[in-house]
Amino acid sequence: MSTQPAGRNEKVGVYICHCGSNIAGTVDVEGVRDWAAENLAGHGVVIARDNKFMCSSTGQELIEKDIAELGLSRVVVAACSPHMHEKTFRGACERAGLNPYLCELVSIREQVSWVHTDKAAATAKAKAVIAGGVFRVEEHAPLEPIRVPINPATLVVGGGIAGITAALELADAGFPVHVVEREPSIGGHMAMFDKTFPTLDCAACILTPKMNEVGMHPNVTLHTWSEVTDLSGYVGSFTATIRHKARYIKADLCTGCGICQEKCPVKVVDQVYEAGIGYRKSAYMPFPQAVPKVPVIDGPNCTYFSKGTCKACEKFCPTGAIDFTQQDDEVKVEVGNVVLATGFELFDSRRIEQYGYGRLPNVFTSLEFERMSNAAGPTNGRIVLRDGVTEPKSVGIIHCVGSRDRNYNAYCSAICCLQSLKFAHLIGEHTDATVHNFYIDVRTPGKAFDEFYQRVLEEGTIFVRGRPAEVTDALRLPDEADQEGRLIVQVEDSLAGMQRRIPVDMVILSAGLEPPHDAKETAHRFGISCSSDGWVIERHPKLDPVATMTDGVFAAGCALGPRDIPSSVANGAAAAARILGRIQQKVMSLEPVRASVDESRCSGCRICNDLCPYNAILFHEDQMVSEVNAALCQGCGTCVAACPAGAMSGTGFSDAQVMAQIEGLLSVTATGEQRLPHRLLEGVPA
Amino acid sequence: MSAHPVAAPVDGAFEPVILGFTCNWCSYRAADLAGTARIKYPPNVRLVRLMCSGRLDPSFILSAFAQGADAVLVSGCWPGECHYQVQNLKALKRFQLLRRVVTGLGIEPTRLQLVWASAAEGQRLANEIGRITEEVRALGPLGWGGAAAAGPPVGAGAEPPGVASAAPPAVRDLTEVPA
Numbered sequence: 001m002s003t004q005p006a007g008r009n010e011k012v013g014v015y016i017c018h019c020g021s022n023i024a025g026t027v028d029v030e031g032v033r034d035w036a037a038e039n040l041a042g043h044g045v046v047i048a049r050d051n052k053f054m055c056s057s058t059g060q061e062l063i064e065k066d067i068a069e070l071g072l073s074r075v076v077v078a079a080c081s082p083h084m085h086e087k088t089f090r091g092a093c094e095r096a097g098l099n100p101y102l103c104e105l106v107s108i109r110e111q112v113s114w115v116h117t118d119k120a121a122a123t124a125k126a127k128a129v130i131a132g133g134v135f136r137v138e139e140h141a142p143l144e145p146i147r148v149p150i151n152p153a154t155l156v157v158g159g160g161i162a163g164i165t166a167a168l169e170l171a172d173a174g175f176p177v178h179v180v181e182r183e184p185s186i187g188g189h190m191a192m193f194d195k196t197f198p199t200l201d202c203a204a205c206i207l208t209p210k211m212n213e214v215g216m217h218p219n220v221t222l223h224t225w226s227e228v229t230d231l232s233g234y235v236g237s238f239t240a241t242i243r244h245k246a247r248y249i250k251a252d253l254c255t256g257c258g259i260c261q262e263k264c265p266v267k268v269v270d271q272v273y274e275a276g277i278g279y280r281k282s283a284y285m286p287f288p289q290a291v292p293k294v295p296v297i298d299g300p301n302c303t304y305f306s307k308g309t310c311k312a313c314e315k316f317c318p319t320g321a322i323d324f325t326q327q328d329d330e331v332k333v334e335v336g337n338v339v340l341a342t343g344f345e346l347f348d349s350r351r352i353e354q355y356g357y358g359r360l361p362n363v364f365t366s367l368e369f370e371r372m373s374n375a376a377g378p379t380n381g382r383i384v385l386r387d388g389v390t391e392p393k394s395v396g397i398i399h400c401v402g403s404r405d406r407n408y409n410a411y412c413s414a415i416c417c418l419q420s421l422k423f424a425h426l427i428g429e430h431t432d433a434t435v436h437n438f439y440i441d442v443r444t445p446g447k448a449f450d451e452f453y454q455r456v457l458e459e460g461t462i463f464v465r466g467r468p469a470e471v472t473d474a475l476r477l478p479d480e481a482d483q484e485g486r487l488i489v490q491v492e493d494s495l496a497g498m499q500r501r502i503p504v505d506m507v508i509l510s511a512g513l514e515p516p517h518d519a520k521e522t523a524h525r526f527g528i529s530c531s532s533d534g535w536v537i538e539r540h541p542k543l544d545p546v547a548t549m550t551d552g553v554f555a556a557g558c559a560l561g562p563r564d565i566p567s568s569v570a571n572g573a574a575a576a577a578r579i580l581g582r583i584q585q586k587v588m589s590l591e592p593v594r595a596s597v598d599e600s601r602c603s604g605c606r607i608c609n610d611l612c613p614y615n616a617i618l619f620h621e622d623q624m625v626s627e628v629n630a631a632l633c634q635g636c637g638t639c640v641a642a643c644p645a646g647a648m649s650g651t652g653f654s655d656a657q658v659m660a661q662i663e664g665l666l667s668v669t670a671t672g673e674q675r676l677p678h679r680l681l682e683g684v685p686a
Numbered sequence: 687m688s689a690h691p692v693a694a695p696v697d698g699a700f701e702p703v704i705l706g707f708t709c710n711w712c713s714y715r716a717a718d719l720a721g722t723a724r725i726k727y728p729p730n731v732r733l734v735r736l737m738c739s740g741r742l743d744p745s746f747i748l749s750a751f752a753q754g755a756d757a758v759l760v761s762g763c764w765p766g767e768c769h770y771q772v773q774n775l776k777a778l779k780r781f782q783l784l785r786r787v788v789t790g791l792g793i794e795p796t797r798l799q800l801v802w803a804s805a806a807e808g809q810r811l812a813n814e815i816g817r818i819t820e821e822v823r824a825l826g827p828l829g830w831g832g833a834a835a836a837g838p839p840v841g842a843g844a845e846p847p848g849v850a851s852a853a854p855p856a857v858r859d860l861t862e863v864p865a
Contacts, residue, residue, distance in 0.1 A: 081718045082735070110721025111733055115812070121701075121729040128703075128732050520767075527769055529711065529805040537805055549711060549805070550769075593737060611740075613771040636770035637741030641780070653737055658746055662705065665732045666753040670701035675754055 010044040010138050013072040014130060015063060017054035017079035019109055026113035028123045032078075036130055039674060043134050043664075046070055054079050060092040067096035074140065075103040076133040078126065081110045099142035101592070101652070106133035124672030128665050135664030139656040145589035146630070148236040151336035152176065152583045154576075155240050157228055157522075160188020161565055162557025163341035164210050165572030171219035173580050178333050179214060180223045180242055183272060185290035187211055188343055192273060192367065194374035194381070195426065196565055197418040198452030204376070208289045215291035221333075225296050229330070231526055232614070234634065235552025236336050236588055246326040248297035249283075253321035256293030260313035260322065261285060268301045275346075275367035278378030283313045287376065297322075337552045337579040340536060341572060342522055344513040344558040347402030347409070354470045355401065355509055361386035362487055363471055363507045366419055373426045383430045385506055392433045392505035396489045397423055398468055399439040403512030405467075411533060413512035414562040417443050420510045421453055424461040435461045436502055438468050438491055446564065464500070466491040471507050513562040526553050535561040546575045551590070554578060593635035593652040599625045601647035608639035608648055702756035702822040704731040706815070707746065709739045711769035712805050713761035719808030727812040728819040731759060738762070740773030744784045747798065751788070757797040757822040761811070764802040774802075796821050797828060 014036045018024035029050045037048040047066055051059040054077055066072050075098065077089045082105045090100035108126045116122040152175045156163045159181035167177045179186065190196075191211075193203035214220050223242050230241040249260070266282035273286040280286065282301040285293065303310035304324060314322040349357035349365050357363045362385050364372070375381035384391055397420045403413040417439070424435045442463070444450040457463070468491040475483055483503045493500045515534030516522070523530045528548040529537045536555040539547040546554050556571035557563065563571070582588055595616075604624030609617050616632035617639060619625075628639075628648075640650040649655070669675050708714040714735045720727065736742060739762025747758050760781055768774040781800050789795050799818050803811040 081721070083715070083718060107718075107721075110718045112729070114721040114724050115727055116729040117726060118729060125729045125732060132732070132734070524767060529715070529767075531806040532804070549715070611773075611776060613773065634770055636738035636773045637736065638738060638770070638773045638776050641741050641743040642776075650737075650741065653741060655743065655745075658734065658736070658743075659749060661734055662746060662750050663753060665705060665734065666703065666750065666755055669754075670703050670730060 008044070008138065010073045011046045011071055012040070012044040012074040012076060012134055012137060013063065013066045013070065014040065014045055014048040014134065015054055015059070015075070015077045015079075016048070016050040016108070016126075016130070017059070017077070018050060018052045019054075019079060019113075020052065023079070023109050023113040026116060026119055026122045027108060027126045028119065031123060032126050032130065035127055035672075036134070040131060040134050043131075043138060044074065045134060046072070055085050055088050060088065063089065063092045064096040067093065067098050072098065073102065074137045076130065076137050077103065077105045078108045078130045078133065079105060081105075081107045084110075101143040102137065102140050104133045104137040104140065106130060120672070121670070124668060124670060127672055128668035131667050132661040132664035135667070136657050136661035139654065139660045143592045143651060146592050146594070147587050148234070148590055149587050150236040150582050150585065151238075151334055153178065153333070153335045154337045154339065154579055155180065155228070155231075155238070155333065155335040156339045156341060157526075158188070158341035158343055158557070158559070159183075159186030159214070159222075159224070160341060160343045160557060160568070161190045161207065161210070162343070162559075162568040162572040163188070163339065164214050165569045166339045166341060166556055166576045167214055167220055168210065168217070169573050169576030170579060171214075171217045173576075173583075174219065175580075175583055176219050176221070177217075178221045178223060178240070178242070178335065180226050180228050180240075182225075182227055183286065184225045184247075184284070184294075184296040185211075185286050185292070186214060186222065186224060187287070187289075187291070189367075190565060191287060191289075192275065192374070193370050194377070195422060197422040198446070198448045200422070200425070204289060211289065211291040222292055223331075224292060224294075228525065231338065235590065236582075238335050238338060238552065240333050240335060240338070241330055242333060243328055243330050245296075246299070246328050247294065248299070248302075248322065248324055248326050249295055250321045250323050250326075251292065251294045253319045254294045255319055255321075256285070256295075257318065258285065258295070259316050259318065260297075261295055263312045263316045265310065265312060266301055266303055268298065274378055275365065275371050277364075277368045277371055297324075337554065337582065338526060339572070339575045339579070340522070340526060340528070340548075340553065340555040340559050341557045341568075341575075342516055342519070342559045344562065345516050347413075347511040347514050349401055349509045349511050351408065352401060352509075355398065355468070355507070356471045356473075356487075357509055360471060360473055360487060360507075362392075362505060363509065366416070366423070366508060366510050369423055369508045373423075373430070381430070383427060383433075390505075391431050392427075394434045394436070394504040395427050395506045395508065396436045396438060396468075396471075396487070396502065396504040397508045397510060398471075398489070399437065399442075399510050400467065401509040401511045402514070404440060409512055409514065409533065411512075411562070412443065415564050416510040416512060418446070418449055418452065418564070420508075421456045421461075423508055423510070424456050425452075425459065428459050428461070433505070436489070436504065437461055437463045438489065439463060439465060440467055446566070464491055464493050464502070465495045466493050477501065513558060515559075519559075526550065528553055528555075533561075535559070546571050546578060551588075591635070591652065593650070594630050594633045595628045595635065595637060595640050595648055595650050596630070597626050597628055598647045598649065599623070599627070601645050602626055603645050603647070605644065607642050607644065611638050611642055700823060700826055702730050702819065702825075702827070703754065704757045704759055704815075704818060704822060705750040705755040706731045706733040706759035706761060707739070707742050708733050708735055709741075709762040709769070709774070710735055710737045712763035712767065713739075713801070713803045713811060715805035716761075716803040716807045716811040719805065720812045721808075723808055725808055725812045727815040730819045730822075731815050738768070738770050738773045739777035740768075740770060742777050742780065744780055744787075747784060747788075751793060751797075751828060754828075756825075756828045757799070757818060759799055759801060759815070759818060761801045761803055764804055767804060793828065794825060796825055
C-alpha cells in the first residue's frame with residue numbers, strides 16, 4: 001500500500017466508538033482498532049483506540065489527552081454520522097489546541113453496523129471506511145470558520161397560529177419581523193373554528209387578540225395577500241422577495257368600514273375561509289375580525305375587470321381607497337432567519353368516492369362542519385342539512401378519512417379523533433340528533449384528551465369500531481324502505497362482528513391533513529427537504545424538532561406534520577427561541593466550504609461562470625480570469641469539478657481530499673484484506 | 687416495509703466493492719435514514735460524501751475504477767430538489783457523457799449507475815444498493831488490466847469476455863487523470 005508522501009509528517013490518531021452495542025454488536029471494534037494501528041501506520045497513524053462511547057466526556061478526553069501528549073496533528077473518529085457528532089469531536093480537538101477542521105468523523109454506525117448483519121463483512125467495511133478517513137484527513141488543512149453577521153430581522157412565512165406565535169415572541173423581544181400570508185388576513189385555519197378541543201375554548205376569543213397584537217405590533221411588518229417568490233443568501237443574511245398581490249384597495253386610505261363589501265354586487269362561493277359552504281363578495285374581508293382590516297378585490301370575479309363597468313365599491317368608498325389600477329408589486333426584505341409556518345390543507349374527500357362527498361349533498365367535510373357550527377359562519381351556528389333548514393336527527397362521523405389508509409396517506413393525522421369527539425359534543429349541544437362515531441382506534445394521548453372522550457361517551461354518543469365501506473343513498477334492504485332520502489353508512493362493526501347498515505341524515509368526514517399542494521415548491525424555494533408525504537423534515541426528529549437541514553430556516557406547526565394547536569404554538573415559540581439565541585450572538589460561524597480560483601492557473605475559459613446558480617463567479621475581462629465571491633458562494637463545488645485547468649479548488653472538499661478518500665476506501669477488499677496497488681498504477685503519482 | 691432481498695454471500699464467491707458518491711443533503715441523509723431505521727443492504731457499497739452531486743469530478747469515478755472499484759454509484763437529490771437549485775442536473779449531464787466514455791473503455795454500463803434519492807428515501811437507496819450489488823455480483827469483477835490478479839478470487843465464468851483484451855491501452859489513459 002502507499003504511504004505518506006515524502007515530506008509529510010502527520011501524526012494521526014484513530015478513535016473507534018462502540019456506541020454501546022450499536023456498533024460493537026456488528027463490527028469487531030477491537031479488531032479494527034488493532035488493524036488500524038498496524039496497517040495505517042504508513043499513513044501516520046500513531047495511535048488507535050476504542051471507547052464504549054466516544055461522545056462521552058471520557059471519550060473526548062482521550063482525544064484531547066493524545067493531542068497534548070502525543071502531539072497528534074490529525075484525528076479520525078469512527079462513530080456515528082457526521083451529521084450527529086461532527087461538532088462534538090471538532091470541539092474536542094479545538095479544546096486541545098488542534099484546528100477543528102483537522103478532525104474527520106467517519107460513519108460506521110448509520111452506514112455500517114446498523115445496515116449490515118454479517119459481522120465479518122461489516123468489519124471489513126469499517127476498515128475501509130476508516131482507511132478512507134485517514135487518507136483523507138492527511139490532506140486536510142487548518143481552516144477558519146466563516147463568521148457571518150446575523151441580521152436581527154426574521155421572515156415568518158404563514159400567518160396561522162404557529163407563525164403568529166413565532167412572530168410575537170420575536171417582536172416582543174425587540175426584533176423586527178416580516179410576516180407573509182397568502183390570504184387577505186392572518187389567522188389561518190384556527191380562525192375558521194368555533195371551538196377548540198378538549199377545553200371547548202372559543203377559537204376566535206383566544207386567537208383574535210393575538211392577531212390584533214401582531215397587526216398592531218411596532219416590530220411586525222405584515223405582508224398579507226402576498227407570497228415569498230424567492231429566497232437568496234444564507235443564514236444571517238437572506239434576501240426574500242415578497243410579491244404583494246394587487247389588492248385594488250389603498251391600504252393607507254382604507255378604514256376597514258366594509259362599505260365596499262356591502263355594496264359589491266358579486267357573490268362568490270368562499271372556498272377558503274367558508275370551506276365552500278358560504279359566500280363572500282368579490283370585494284371582501286374574509287371575516288369580520290380580519291387583520292389587517294383591509295379588504296381585497298378578487299380580480300377574476302370582479303365585474304369591473306370582466307365587463308369594464310360597475311365600480312360600485314369605488315362610488316361608495318368614503319375615503320377614495322379603491323384603486324383599480326394597482327398592480328402586483330415586489331419588495332425585497334433582508335432577514336437573518338426564516339420560520340416556515342405554512343400549515344396544511346385538508347385531504348380532498350372526493351378522492352374516496354364510496355363516501356360520496358361531492359355527490360351526496362348531506363356528506364360534509366370536517367372544515368365545512370367547523371364553519372357550520374361557528375356562530376359567525378354561514379348558518380349562524382345552526383347545524384342543518386345542505387338544504388339550509390332541516391336539522392338532522394341522526395349524524396354519522398367517520399374518522400380517519402384519508403389517514404391511516406395505504407391508498408391515501410399512511411400516517412395518522414393526529415387531530416381527527418379529538419376533532420370528531422368535539423363534533424359529537426357540539427351536535428349534542430345544538431341538536432337532538434343521535435351521533436354515531438365510526439372509528440378504527442380512538443387516540444387520546446394529549447392533556448385532558450381522554451377525559452374529554454369519557455365525557456362524550458357519557459353524553460350518549462355511539463361508537464362503532466370499523467372503517468365504513470360506503471356511504472350511500474341507495475336503499476338495498478326491505479326494512480330500509482322507510483329511509484328514503486337518508487344516507488346509509490355500511491360498516492363492519494368489528495366489535496359486534498357483523499355488517500351493519502346505519503341510516504343517518506348527515507355524514508361528517510373527519511378528513512386528514514395534507515401538506516399544502518405547493519409544499520414541494522416551497523421546500524425548493526427555501527432550500528429544505530420534505531418527506532415523501534411532503535412534510536418538512538426536521539434537523540433531528542427528537543432533539544432538533546423545529547430546525548431544518550438548512551441553517552437559518554426553521555419550521556413550525558403543521559408544516560412539520562399534522563399537529564394540534566398547543567403543539568403548533570409550542571413549535572412557533574421554540575423556533576423563535578432558537579432564532580433569538582442567534583440574534584443575541586450577533587455573529588455565527590459557518591462551515592468554510594467555499595470555492596476559490598487560483599488566478600495563476602485560470603485560463604479565462606469561463607466554463608465555470610455559467611455553472612453557478614448564485615452568480616458567485618465574476619469574470620475580470622481585463623485580466624481574463626474568474627474570481628469567486630465568497631459571500632455568494634454556497635460551496636456546492638460544481639465549478640470545481642468543471643474547471644479544466646484545475647484552477648478552481650473547493651475548501652473542505654478538495655480534489656486531493658476526495659481522491660485520497662477514494663484511495664483509502666478502496667485500499668481494503670470486500671473481505672477486509674489489504675488491496676495491493678494496481679500494478680498498472682505503480683509509478684503513477686497518486 | 688419490504689427490504690430488498692439480500693442474497694447471503696457464499697464463501698469464496700465474488701463480492702464486489704462498490705464506491706458510492708452521495709450528496710450532503712439528500713442521498714447521504716437517505717443513507718443515514720436507512721441506518722436509523724435499521725434497513726439492511728449489502729455491505730459492498732462504501733460511500734463518499736460530497737456537498738453536491740455537482741461536485742462529482744469525472745476523474746473521481748475513473749480513479750475509483752482504476753483503483754479496483756467493481757462499480758460506482760452516483761447519487762444525489764431528485765431533479766428539481768437540488769439543495770443548490772439545479773446542480774444535480776449538471777451532474778446528470780456529466781454522468782451521461784461519462785457513461786459513454788467508460789463504455790468505450792470496455793467497462794459495462796451496469797458498473798456505473800445513477801440513483802436519485804431524497805433525504806426521506808432510505809428504503810429506496812437501500813433497495814437500489816441491493817439491486818446494483820446483485821447486478822455487479824452477476825457481472826463479476828471488473829476484469830481489465832490485471833485487476834483480477836490484485837482483487838479477490840473470480841467467480842467461475844464470471845469474467846465478461848472481451849473486456850480484458852480491450853482494456854490495457856485505456857487503463858493507461860485513465861491513470862493519468864487523477865494525477
